[in-house]
Structure formats: structure tokens, C-alpha cells
Amino acid sequence: QxxxxxxxxxxxxxxxxxxxxxxxxxxxxxxxFFWYRQYSGKSPELIMSIYSNGDKEDGRFxxxxxxxxxxxxxxxxxxxxxxxxTYLCAVNENYGQNFVFGPGTRLSxxx
Amino acid sequence: xxxVTQSPTHLIKTRGQQVTLRCSPKSGHDTVSxxxxxxxxGPQFIFQYYEEEERQRGNFPDRFSGHQxxxxxxxxxVNALLLGDSALYLCASSLAGQGVGQPQHFGDGTRxxxx
Numbered sequence: 559q560x561x562x563x564x565x566x567x568x569x570x571x572x573x574x575x576x577x578x579x580x581x582x583x584x585x586x587x588x589x590x591f592f593w594y595r596q597y598s599g600k601s602p603e604l605i606m607s608i609y610s611n612g613d614k615e616d617g618r619f620x621x622x623x624x625x626x627x628x629x630x631x632x633x634x635x636x637x638x639x640x641x642x643x644t645y646l647c648a649v650n651e652n653y654g655q656n657f658v659f660g661p662g663t664r665l666s667x668x669x
Numbered sequence: 670x671x672x673v674t675q676s677p678t679h680l681i682k683t684r685g686q687q688v689t690l691r692c693s694p695k696s697g698h699d700t701v702s703x704x705x706x707x708x709x710x711g712p713q714f715i716f717q718y719y720e721e722e723e724r725q726r727g728n729f730p731d732r733f734s735g736h737q738x739x740x741x742x743x744x745x746x747v748n749a750l751l752l753g754d755s756a757l758y759l760c761a762s763s764l765a766g767q768g769v770g771q772p773q774h775f776g777d778g779t780r781x782x783x784x
Binding site for chain 2: 562589590592594600601602603604607646648650656657658659660661662
């Protein structure tokens with residue numbers, strides 16, 4: 559059974575701080591990793607994708623991947639109250655057809 | 670650029686009934702995946718359609734079935750509804766690629782409530 563684990567939170571950070579969200583996965587052949595943001599009552603929205611070990615930056619967001627440790631993280635710099643949402647980690651193995659989602663981490667950015 | 674569209678937005682059914690949910694993929698996408706998301710949980714993969722065939726299936730019973738049409742749109746059918754089928758049903762589309770998985774883009778979902 560392929561599993562993706564996340565701390566369900568809630569993770570509370572003050573406005574302007576760095577929010578760090580973590581995800582571990584069980585399937586060693588996983589090759590593609592994605593972070594989605596989901597506001598309450600809305601559908602998931604793609605934030606970042608990462609395929610290679612190391613860091614990938616996009617604006618205030620940085621995704622980090624360590625395949626040896628089966629670990630992927632998302633850093634949000636200069637957190638804003640509008641970043642308050644549930645962040646879903648999704649993992650997809652090479653040539654695999656489906657995404658396995660974690661349960662999500664609820665982030666609350668306090669003004 | 671039209672994104673993923675789903676219909677209906679909300680649906681209320683009773684136990685034992687059947688339901689059909691519809692999805693049109695994002696322009697240029699050819700692959701449709703369906704997910705079930707219970708309250709407070711991550712989306713659970715139901716199945717994926719490509720070239721009008723079910724390409725992969727998650728751990729869902731045969732009561733869940735689907736179809737993809739030549740224009741890439743898709744339907745999800747659920748028979749003999751149970752109370753536990755109450756959830757947000759999400760459709761995601763992507764472009765079939767070689768090698769690494771392609772990002773999936775989600776529609777707004779259909780909220781299904783079973784009474």
C-alpha cells in the first residue's frame with residue numbers, strides 16, 4: 559500500500575514568518591512530487607511540482623526533495639494570511655497513472 | 670482558456686439510488702482522473718481514463734464506474750449509493766506524457782450528499 563504522510567496540523571505561523579510543510583512517502587520508485595493548496599470548500603490548486611533532488615523555487619515558495627530519505631517539503635517565505643489553507647502533498651511514480659495524496663496539513667497564518 | 674469543469678455542483682440522493690457526475694477536461698488535456706475526498710481527508714484515487722479506456726483503478730468497488738468520450742470528457746457513475754459515498758468528487762485532467770507524471774489540474778468538484 560503506497561502511503562503519503564503529512565502532519566495534519568494545524569500549523570500556526572505569524573505573518574511574515576517562514577512556514578515549513580513536510581511530507582514523507584513510502585514508494586521508493588516515486589518520481590514526481592506535487593504540492594497543492596486547498597482552501598476550505600474549494601478544489602486543490604497546483605502550487606509546485608518537483609522531479610529532481612534539491613530545491614526548486616517559485617516566488618515565495620520553495621519545494622525541496624530528498625529521494626534517499628523519501629522526503630519532500632514546501633517552504634513558504636513571508637507568509638501571508640491569504641496563505642491560510644490546507645496543503646496537500648501528492649506523489650506519482652514513474653509511468654504510474656494516479657496520484658497518491660497525503661491527508662494535508664492545515665496552515666494558519668496569524669496577522 | 671477553459672479550465673476543468675464539473676457538473677452538477679451539488680447533488681442530494683438517497684441510499685440505493687444511482688448518480689452520474691460529469692467532467693470536461695482543461696483545453697488541450699486528454700486524460701481524466703476521478704477522486705473522492707471525504708471531509709478532512711486527502712483525495713482518494715478512483716480511476717483514470719485515457720483514450721476512452723480505464724487505465725488504472727484505485728481501491729473502489731465495482732459500484733463505481735466511468736466512461737470517457739471521444740472529446741475527452743468523462744462521466745463517473747455510482748450505483749447503489751451508500752451513506753459513506755457522501756463526499757466531494759473531484760475530476761482532474763492532465764496531458765499524457767512520457768516518463769514523469771504530468772501535473773493534474775482539478776475542477777471545482779461535485780458535492781454529493783446521501784440521505
